[in-house]
Amino acid sequence: MSHVAVVYQTQYGATQRYAQWISEALHSDLYKLSDVNAQVLRKYSTIIFGGAIYASGIMGSKQISTYFSDLPDTKLIVFTVGLSNPKTTNYQSIINKNFNGALQKSISFFHLRGAIDYKKLNFLHRIMMFALKNKVKKSAHTSPETSLFLETYGKKIDFTDKESINLLVRQAESLI
Numbered sequence: 001m002s003h004v005a006v007v008y009q010t011q012y013g014a015t016q017r018y019a020q021w022i023s024e025a026l027h028s029d030l031y032k033l034s035d036v037n038a039q040v041l042r043k044y045s046t047i048i049f050g051g052a053i054y055a056s057g058i059m060g061s062k063q064i065s066t067y068f069s070d071l072p073d074t075k076l077i078v079f080t081v082g083l084s085n086p087k088t089t090n091y092q093s094i095i096n097k098n099f100n101g102a103l104q105k106s107i108s109f110f111h112l113r114g115a116i117d118y119k120k121l122n123f124l125h126r127i128m129m130f131a132l133k134n135k136v137k138k139s140a141h142t143s144p145e146t147s148l149f150l151e152t153y154g155k156k157i158d159f160t161d162k163e164s165i166n167l168l169v170r171q172a173e174s175l176i
């Protein structure tokens, strides 16, 4: 058994892809969030959690927060996966919404860029993206992000990038 666990929560697979890459790089154990419990996680000295972002919510953040709160001596890393460009996005409000202040202090955060295939979206997600498109179109505010969103609306795009895990992997290695 490794001392490191990578745990993930995904809807369409981009977060799982990153979790697999990170787990391979660190020779760690890899779990879906639904396959772990507090007892399993207690065995690890470092836990890396990855969650996809939907409407500023990090999937699984509530559940993993419950586990993390009971692991004061475990080194904790969280990575998010979303379509926003991590180079130009401030994630603090998303972090505040998903992790309480005390936990934030013991977590190192990383943000990775995901993928979307509109054809594969479920009904709710399709409606949400449609509503967002109409809102963005009506808004007077434009940015590179909103332009990219409108250009790629309805299509399949994939920003996942194996190289982008390197900083996280180095940080995790320094903790082991």
Ligand SMILES: Cc1cc2nc3c(=O)[nH]c(=O)nc-3n(C[C@H](O)[C@H](O)[C@H](O)COP(=O)(O)O)c2cc1C
Pocket: 009, 010, 011, 012, 013, 014, 015, 016, 052, 053, 054, 055, 056, 057, 081, 082, 083, 084, 113, 114, 115, 116, 121, 124, 125, 126, 128, 129
């Ligand atoms: C309804 C909906 C809402 C989304 N909201 C956000 C968001 O708030 N921020 C963001 O960066 N990406 C957002 N995304 C993009 C997803 O985070 C992206 O597709 C990610 O790769 C999904 O990961 P998964 O494939 O692991 O589920 C949203 C996508 C959908 C369909």
